[in-house]
Amino acid sequence: MDRLRLSPSVRRALFTGLAALWMAGPxxxxxxxxxxxxVAVDVSQSVDEARFTLQMEGIxxxxxxxxVIAAMTGRPGGTLFAMVTWADQAGLALNWQRIATRAxxxxxxxxxxxxxxxxxxxxCLGQMFRTVAASVIPAMPLPAERIVVDVSGDGIDNCTDPDNLEAEQQTLLGTGATINGLPILVPGENDVVGAGAYRAPGYGLRATPLPQDRTDLAQWYRAHVVGGPGAFLLAAAGYGDFSKAIRRKFVIEVSDAARRMEGSPALDPR
Structure with a gap:
């Protein structure tokens, strides 16, 4: 049987196609x-325009x-990043982004x-926990090896019953997430927290008692915010220190440093 004769142009096209398939592989x-x-950012009443800008600029x-770029892009899969803002309610301010390159x-x-x-x-910290657990984490475009929720703020929850706050935190931890804290310490404003009782209208039928024990914001975050494998706390010494603190925190959170810290409940809050 005579061999099938193909024109030079057809042979070239066939070779090019086969080569492309071979190079692509499985x-x-x-x-x-x-x-x-x-990244969950406090935007409550205490956060004015200047403080909001400092937080956005710092992030x-x-x-x-x-x-930070080296840490986020240092592994083939890169890092998934989302930002939530929270006060009375919590909302997804920036949907999931994949950071695999400097660009x-x-x-x-x-x-x-x-x-x-x-x-x-x-x-309303409990409301934020609920939103992240119910809608932000389930919307991840790809599964990740670790999930980290980075919570920053300058005050304690003032609209969730204490038992409900713990339940919402546990629900979020139940997704496999680690919750880290970045309390923003403002001298003269939140040096002492947790004394007295306060009620945010519209959040249940009974008053929400704040803890009667006087404490500082960093200690409150340790007790009510941070949790999960390798969880830690790193405080900012005021809004002017937020950028430095969040930069350091990102490097720890997306590198192997966080894994080495398992079993350690907190960093030096200063």
């Missing part, structure tokens, strides 16, 4: 992100920092910097 699964990081500057990090920083100011009256 389909490979996309590597999972090492960490899914939810954006951290995402542009070479050390991804810079683009995410620009989106953070462009976030319009959001505000509220009360500090």
């Amino acid at each position: 389909a490979r699964a996309e590597p999972p992100p090492a960490v899914a990081l939810v 954006a500057a951290a995402l542009e920092d070479p050390g 991804d990090a810079l683009a995410t920083a620009a989106r953070v910097r462009a976030t319009p100011r959001q505000s509220g009256e009360f500090t």
Whole structure:
């Protein structure tokens, strides 16, 4: 039987197609992100325009920092990043972004910097826990090896019954997340917290008693916020220190340093 004769142009096209198929090889699964990081930012009544800007600028500057970029992009799957703002209610201010390259990090920083100011009256930490557990984590586009919720704020919860606050925290921890704390310590404002009783209207039928034990905000965050494998607390010495604190925190949270800290409940709060 005579061999099938093909024109030179057809042979070239056939060879090119076969070569492309060979070079592509078998389909490979996309590597999972090492960490899914939810940054939960307090925007309650105590956070004015200047403080809101300092927080957004601090997060954006951290995402542009070479050390943070190296940590977030150092593994093939990169890092998943989302931002939640919370006060009376919690909302997804920046949906999940995958940061696998420097360009991804810079683009995410620009989106953070462009976030319009959001505000509220009360500090409803339990509401934020519930939102992150019920809608933010389930919306992750890819599973991650670790889930970290990074909570920053300048006050204690003032609208959730204590038992309900613990239940909401445990529900969030039940998703497999680790909750880290970044209390913002403002001299003269939150040096002492937890004395007295306060009620945020619209959150249940009975008054919410605040803890009667006088304590400082860092200790309250240790007792009511942080939890999960490798959880830690790192405080900011005022809003002016927020950028430095969040940058350091990001590096720890997305690197192997957090894994080495399992069993240690907190860092030095200063």
